Amino acid sequence: MINNLDSLIIGNKKFNSRLMLGTGKYQTVKTAINSIKASKCEIITVAIRRLPTNLNFDNTNFLNHFDWKNLWLLPNTAGSQTAEEAIRMAFLGHELACRIGQEDNFFVKLEVISDPKYLLPDPIGTLKAAEFLIKKGFTVLPYINADPMLALHLEDLGCATIMPLGSPIGSGQGLKNITNIEIIIENSNIPVIIDAGIRTPSEVSLAMELGADAVLLNTAVAQSKNPEDMAFAMNLAVQSGRLGYLAGLMDKKQYATPSSPLNQISKINKLL
Incomplete structure (x- = not known):
């Protein structure tokens, strides 16, 4: 069984859940809140770019509806086309964290995306922004293509995690580059979080079975027919895949082998 010793460590924070959720694309605030609760994510x-520029809090601000004692905010720099824009969003993200009582929260999901068609992350801009933010004390979680060499460079810079995409954002194409993802997982000394493109609980489970440390989802839950049920399913998938990985999967074989070998059957017959 998975126990409390199997925690996810990011920077200096420990989490029991290995599922992360986005807050966009839900039909209603209530659906978003109920889905997050059902997922048991932390x-x-x-x-940050989608929030009001003044960050004022009032009764209509959807952030007021969340229990920030049990949730950790991960501001992201989505919509930033340059390193400079992403850096500016990161500082606004920390300001937002302070507003909800998380003054020690310097987490940032770093996204630098200059490609408007496929929304693929810019590796050069990501490296540049990551280096600057790490020097300023941020806990940087960079969103990247499934590029093993880029992952190593970002780890060397001091990033807290690596977040390779499964496939393009919101595409629902699943894990399209498993080989590179496996290489990143094998070589990484920091958590690897699969982010973007996942559509189904089975894909979540597969990501965890490969050895990923966590999965971040948004569209797969928010755009499903029943987001609350889907969020719960994704929670179970993360747990199932993680437990399968820890249990140790059997080796693949080229040929069939009987589940009841003849020598075992002979031994049984002698006993009868």
């Missing part, structure tokens, strides 16, 4: 990500 980290939710919010796009």
